[in-house]
Amino acid sequence: MVACISPDPIDPFSRSGALMIEFLQPLPVYIVLLAALLNLVRRQWTLNLIALVVQFVFVFPPLLKILPLQLALIHPFTGLMVTLILYLTLLGGGGIEAINFHGSLTSGEIFRGLAGLFLLATLHTFLPQIQQAAFPLVPIDHLFLSLGLILVGLLQLGTIREPFYLAIGMLTFLSGFELLYSALEFSYLLEALLVAVNLLLAIVGAFFIVKDTESEPA
Amino acid sequence: MSNSAIIWIVLPVVLGIGMAFIQRFRKLSAILGTLFPLIFAVLALIFSNGLTLIFLGRAYTIADSLTVFGRIIQITADQLDIIALLYFLCFAWNLGSRLFSVSQWFTSLSLVITALWVSVQFINPFLYSAVVIELIALISVPLLSPRGTPAQSGVLRFLSMQTLAMPLILLSGWMVSGIETSPSAEVLVLRGSLLVIAGFSLWAGIFPLHSWLPMLTEETHPWVISFLQTIMQIGIAIFFLKFLNQYAWLRNQEEIKLVLKWIGALCIISGGILSFFQTKLSRIFGYLFLAGTGYIVLTMAFQQQGWIDLLTLHVLPRAFAYWSLGYSLSMLREALGSESLYISELKGLIWRYPRISTLLFISFLNILGMPLFSLFPSNRLIWSILARESLVIRLLISIGLVGMILMFLRVLSMAVQPADVTEQDKQERPLMLVPVVLIVLIMVLAGLFPQFFSAPVQNLFISFHDLLP
Numbered sequence: 183m184v185a186c187i188s189p190d191p192i193d194p195f196s197r198s199g200a201l202m203i204e205f206l207q208p209l210p211v212y213i214v215l216l217a218a219l220l221n222l223v224r225r226q227w228t229l230n231l232i233a234l235v236v237q238f239v240f241v242f243p244p245l246l247k248i249l250p251l252q253l254a255l256i257h258p259f260t261g262l263m264v265t266l267i268l269y270l271t272l273l274g275g276g277g278i279e280a281i282n283f284h285g286s287l288t289s290g291e292i293f294r295g296l297a298g299l300f301l302l303a304t305l306h307t308f309l310p311q312i313q314q315a316a317f318p319l320v321p322i323d324h325l326f327l328s329l330g331l332i333l334v335g336l337l338q339l340g341t342i343r344e345p346f347y348l349a350i351g352m353l354t355f356l357s358g359f360e361l362l363y364s365a366l367e368f369s370y371l372l373e374a375l376l377v378a379v380n381l382l383l384a385i386v387g388a389f390f391i392v393k394d395t396e397s398e399p400a
Numbered sequence: 401m402s403n404s405a406i407i408w409i410v411l412p413v414v415l416g417i418g419m420a421f422i423q424r425f426r427k428l429s430a431i432l433g434t435l436f437p438l439i440f441a442v443l444a445l446i447f448s449n450g451l452t453l454i455f456l457g458r459a460y461t462i463a464d465s466l467t468v469f470g471r472i473i474q475i476t477a478d479q480l481d482i483i484a485l486l487y488f489l490c491f492a493w494n495l496g497s498r499l500f501s502v503s504q505w506f507t508s509l510s511l512v513i514t515a516l517w518v519s520v521q522f523i524n525p526f527l528y529s530a531v532v533i534e535l536i537a538l539i540s541v542p543l544l545s546p547r548g549t550p551a552q553s554g555v556l557r558f559l560s561m562q563t564l565a566m567p568l569i570l571l572s573g574w575m576v577s578g579i580e581t582s583p584s585a586e587v588l589v590l591r592g593s594l595l596v597i598a599g600f601s602l603w604a605g606i607f608p609l610h611s612w613l614p615m616l617t618e619e620t621h622p623w624v625i626s627f628l629q630t631i632m633q634i635g636i637a638i639f640f641l642k643f644l645n646q647y648a649w650l651r652n653q654e655e656i657k658l659v660l661k662w663i664g665a666l667c668i669i670s671g672g673i674l675s676f677f678q679t680k681l682s683r684i685f686g687y688l689f690l691a692g693t694g695y696i697v698l699t700m701a702f703q704q705q706g707w708i709d710l711l712t713l714h715v716l717p718r719a720f721a722y723w724s725l726g727y728s729l730s731m732l733r734e735a736l737g738s739e740s741l742y743i744s745e746l747k748g749l750i751w752r753y754p755r756i757s758t759l760l761f762i763s764f765l766n767i768l769g770m771p772l773f774s775l776f777p778s779n780r781l782i783w784s785i786l787a788r789e790s791l792v793i794r795l796l797i798s799i800g801l802v803g804m805i806l807m808f809l810r811v812l813s814m815a816v817q818p819a820d821v822t823e824q825d826k827q828e829r830p831l832m833l834v835p836v837v838l839i840v841l842i843m844v845l846a847g848l849f850p851q852f853f854s855a856p857v858q859n860l861f862i863s864f865h866d867l868l869p
Contacts, residue, residue: 378535385538
């Protein structure tokens, strides 16, 4: 990412400010990817919902670089609605519990975490080549974020069978794709359809949670 | 109101949603669910010669396009046969929905799903239809996985596959947007083609991405899954034709034709062989869908003189074959009280349920493409075209066909075994004979006089100007 401010070389404060901005600019990208990794690794519904909110909210700064404010707000706002639907369903089914920070990691969680990190590291290594070959117009940070979400979402879809986590996997995958596509072209109709897909996906996720709760032996 | 998109897309969606509120009144819901698609199909046939209707000296004209969010949904008169076919499918399945214990949402959701499949064919730019197909998959969930049972892996896998397909199709369109002016068009064409083929393979459940198909037919009521799969198979086939019609770079590639031939052959051989090894009729149904996809792909692979006519000849009998097999499997499920329909449960079936088993075996023979039945004329043409193809492809398809015939013989041998017939078993209603005779009669007549059977849909693909000779 190219820094937007060209600092005065004489002024040390301005220089450190520019460095700070340069350091902070990709921060939302890493926060979003971290939240997606957390959803991939941990299996605590409350924690997963918080991570999902973080994942959706922090895509706003990267989106703001390529879209006007009103349009950049659509994705995080839809994400909040989606999380709310899932939260209310889990609340109704008694699935919201206090987060357990002391539980040790299982071998499955360690595997998923390492697999996710490996995928993201590999992606980061080959990002310039991918950008040059396929998406030359997409900023590299944006490409890293969108492809990273797609990969983490795919990993989630491939390793999990529980409907709630499958829904999160699909939402993560779609979120990555939406970010990528918004950098390529924008259409109001497509945006409306994708919002409908996200909301329906949340409703389907909620439907599965309710079904599973109903069919559990008392 | 006088707009084709409103009449055949918006109105059915509104009616479908409205019917959801009366789903508790099952009889009324079934009647309306049968009546509405029939009306939309008949209206489409009436207006298929022109969007102006002269009635009692007055001319009624329907506008052919609707603008939504700056994009156009356009339905012209020559495309109305496609709409008539899709609504006729909805009508045919809703006609029998009352007979079986399917989801109470079936009538309303089937109408909404049909309207969305119609919209898939007419949204401009047509690539955005990929998102509508994802919406259809999501809306189908209450039908595929009714309440009271935990979410099973088939429906979850189906959703995952449909979700993965959508971005591939959307990206393919973006990737090849500048293909005419690009200096390295070959690379773009290759990438675009790969994305399109991968996307459609995921959607249609092409071998080896078909694992969700038998799982879904196992988990879902045969009547519901036969409707969803039939309309999906036909809807996706028409959408693929749209790709071929729109993209000359895709249509003119020799490699695509070769890839399609291999996909078709692999679907038929995998469907045939795997169906033989199944222990449940419900899973066999899934593999027959896979083989059916193979036949449809094969008709598209031989892009020579008359291939569109061949596809037209194939579509309606294929849909009817699924309908009759779905009907007989649903009857069997109700009669035996079995969800999975294990082949071992069919012992002595012919003595216990002679009418249902007759229909079942004739439906099997029909879907295999045996002589005298409705799928034979189009299958025979495909086989005769194949005679000029490479030995490997011929061999693959022959093995697949042999696999399906052996599967049929295996089921038949179980059904004809002597069994202790109880009084309860013999309670097959004599009135059952009427639909059985009617269905078999239609099958035979359509096999003997295919031109009459396909006459109502002879202009089905007339709007694909670039594909016609």
